[in-house]
Amino acid sequence: MDTTVTFPAARPDALDTLLRHCFALERAGEAPRAPARLRLEQAVGPALARRLVSSLTAGSRR
Numbered sequence: 001m002d003t004t005v006t007f008p009a010a011r012p013d014a015l016d017t018l019l020r021h022c023f024a025l026e027r028a029g030e031a032p033r034a035p036a037r038l039r040l041e042q043a044v045g046p047a048l049a050r051r052l053v054s055s056l057t058a059g060s061r062r
């Protein structure tokens with residue numbers, strides 16, 4: 001006897017939530033990451049990091 005099992009399509013937002021939870025569990029044993037701004041400053045230096053963040057956020061002030 002051949003049987004096909006079908007499941008209703010999951011909502012995209014539910015899949016995103018599930019994926020976020022899986023990644024959170026995977027990272028649970030790791031040390032917390034430094035804030036993004038600090039990581040950017042370490043990568044490109046404080047002056048350039050300030051300019052980049054300022055440029056990226058300038059559009060939201062309009």
